[in-house]
Amino acid sequence: MGRGAYALARVAVIVRASAGWLWWLGVLAAGIGVLLPGLTGRRIGVLAGAALFLIAAVVVFMVRRKRYLTLARGASRAGKSVFLQDRAVTVRTRRRAVRWWLLLSFLAAVGSSFAVPAAGGMLMAGLGVGLWAKALWLGRWERANDVLLWVRPEWVPRGRPAGKAVNGYQTTGIVAGDAGPGGARRARAVVSAAR
Numbered sequence: 001m002g003r004g005a006y007a008l009a010r011v012a013v014i015v016r017a018s019a020g021w022l023w024w025l026g027v028l029a030a031g032i033g034v035l036l037p038g039l040t041g042r043r044i045g046v047l048a049g050a051a052l053f054l055i056a057a058v059v060v061f062m063v064r065r066k067r068y069l070t071l072a073r074g075a076s077r078a079g080k081s082v083f084l085q086d087r088a089v090t091v092r093t094r095r096r097a098v099r100w101w102l103l104l105s106f107l108a109a110v111g112s113s114f115a116v117p118a119a120g121g122m123l124m125a126g127l128g129v130g131l132w133a134k135a136l137w138l139g140r141w142e143r144a145n146d147v148l149l150w151v152r153p154e155w156v157p158r159g160r161p162a163g164k165a166v167n168g169y170q171t172t173g174i175v176a177g178d179a180g181p182g183g184a185r186r187a188r189a190v191v192s193a194a195r
Contacts, residue, residue, distance in 0.1 A: 006082060007083045007152070008170060009090045010087065010150055010183055011149040013087050015138060021095065024128075025105070026122060026124030026126070030121030033045065044116070045116045046117065052126060053123065056123050060126075061130045068162045069141075075149060078150060109123065139182020148176055149170075150171065
């Protein structure tokens with residue numbers, strides 16, 4: 001895993017970092033889209049959007065789950081020299097990396113409503129729900145195994161914590177860092193050294 005001091009970011013925080021923005025931008029785009037009659041009409045647009053919402057959520061939730069489990073089961077214990085990245089830093093870094101993609105996706109979702117009202121926005125919202133559900137799934141694994149999963153940030157420049165560039169995860173105790181299982185903020189931030 002490398003020697004010396006280095007940073008670690010929570011896997012679940014990376015996964016869920018864009019979920020909220022995708023959800024709210026998707027809801028906004030769908031709301032705007034409903035105001036447009038579109039080529040297909042509102043009823044067909046909303047029905048198509050509902051189908052896209054469900055498909056997107058399920059696909060995002062299911063994709064690479066085996067890879068996540070393989071990395072999680074093979075994770076090593078983090079050393080005492082690591083720095084645990086704050087949740088806010090991880091979220092800010094991830095959102096900054098995808099901000100233009102989110103903006104373009106929002107504009108595309110609104111634009112698509114001139115053809116199929118609301119469908120593009122509902123697709124975006126489905127992507128957000130899928131990421132959120134995957135983070136919760138990771139949180140259940142963390143609770144069941146009484147550990148938190150971490151990854152080196154430089155291995156996930158594109159926000160893919162289960163991508164080919166990731167050589168492995170590391171673990172800490174369940175109270176390490178300022179985010180609980182699944183990547184949500186703790187009610188009271190508990191910051192402890194990796195053990």
